[in-house]
Amino acid sequence: MSIRSLRTRLLAGVLATASIAGFATVTAAPAQARPASNAVYSAAMQRTIPVQILNRKQGAPTLYLLDGLRAPNNDNGWLINTDIVRFFANKNVNVVLPFGGAGSFYTDWERRDPGLGLNKWETFLTRELPAYMAKNFGSPAGRNAIAGLSMSGTSALNLATRHPSMYRGVASYSGYPVASEPGFAQGIGVAVGQVGGDVNNMWGVWPGGEWLANDPALNAGKLRGKRVYISSGSGGSNINPVSDPVKFAQLVPLEVAASIASVQYVDTLRRNGVNPVVKITAEGVHFWDYWQARLHESWFSTLGPALGA
Numbered sequence: 478m479s480i481r482s483l484r485t486r487l488l489a490g491v492l493a494t495a496s497i498a499g500f501a502t503v504t505a506a507p508a509q510a511r512p513a514s515n516a517v518y519s520a521a522m523q524r525t526i527p528v529q530i531l532n533r534k535q536g537a538p539t540l541y542l543l544d545g546l547r548a549p550n551n552d553n554g555w556l557i558n559t560d561i562v563r564f565f566a567n568k569n570v571n572v573v574l575p576f577g578g579a580g581s582f583y584t585d586w587e588r589r590d591p592g593l594g595l596n597k598w599e600t601f602l603t604r605e606l607p608a609y610m611a612k613n614f615g616s617p618a619g620r621n622a623i624a625g626l627s628m629s630g631t632s633a634l635n636l637a638t639r640h641p642s643m644y645r646g647v648a649s650y651s652g653y654p655v656a657s658e659p660g661f662a663q664g665i666g667v668a669v670g671q672v673g674g675d676v677n678n679m680w681g682v683w684p685g686g687e688w689l690a691n692d693p694a695l696n697a698g699k700l701r702g703k704r705v706y707i708s709s710g711s712g713g714s715n716i717n718p719v720s721d722p723v724k725f726a727q728l729v730p731l732e733v734a735a736s737i738a739s740v741q742y743v744d745t746l747r748r749n750g751v752n753p754v755v756k757i758t759a760e761g762v763h764f765w766d767y768w769q770a771r772l773h774e775s776w777f778s779t780l781g782p783a784l785g786a
Contacts, residue, residue: 543629646783710761
């Protein structure tokens with residue numbers, strides 16, 4: 478067996494095991510629905526999307542924050558698990574948090590999926606929702622940033638890469654920005670399957686279809702001139718795999734894979750003339766307390782300066 482083949486199998490195994498055992502912990506659905514501050518109709522998805530908008534300042538720049546793999550339809554993981562309401566209360570920015578999108582990778586799917594329905598999230602996030610923000614809050618065109626964690630760390634980088642004129646800054650926390658690479662592509666397929674979707678309906682059959690067009694690493698040069706923040710832990714923690722095997726399986730393997738992907742992606746960015754802010758640490762597992770800390774850090778180092786906020 479070749480080194481590349483072994484690496485592919487190991488990565489697929491890590492992501493598959495972690496997906497089956499632990500993706501459910503990334504966002505737990507709330508016991509009761511949280512009323513969204515706004516309901517935005519998406520013609521592309523033929524339904525209304527609940528959206529929470531923090532601060533609601535006229536003319537302020539916009540930060541879009543995307544949820545994780547199991548994003549609930551009636552809330553957002555950032556609101557459930559972090560201090561973002563308090564953290565952003567005195568910041569000159571409107572923070573936009575769409576509800577839903579579980580397993581969608583916040584992308585435009587090639588086909589309607591029997592399990593996950595009609596997904597045209599890229600259209601919603603880059604056309605419909607910005608138009609709503611401009612109309613209702615005077616949001617200036619081009620003064621946007623986007624960030625995400627785990628699944629949506631990949632999505633945020635992908636959207637910023639595909640729409641460079643829209644975003645001034647982007648942050649990925651524990652994302653997988655080498656999406657089409659063997660091992661990672663299979664892990665993405667397992668993850669989508671865990672929430673009832675068929676990844677072949679998303680970007681087609683790997684490695685064909687739209688996989689290469691939606692791989693941030695293959696299009697890294699489009700982020701030249703942007704402020705970029707990349708973070709991950711390396712799975713280091715005090716979690717004992719013997720005494721607490723479920724928690725270990727939930728929080729450690731996904732972060733190990735995210736670290737491998739992020740290190741590789743950072744090198745790709747630099748070779749393409751992009752100088753990201755990087756926070757890849759030995760400690761850190763795949764969970765919200767780690768992402769909250771990285772969000773705070775990325776706001777001051779990357780996202781806030783990008784927005785002039």
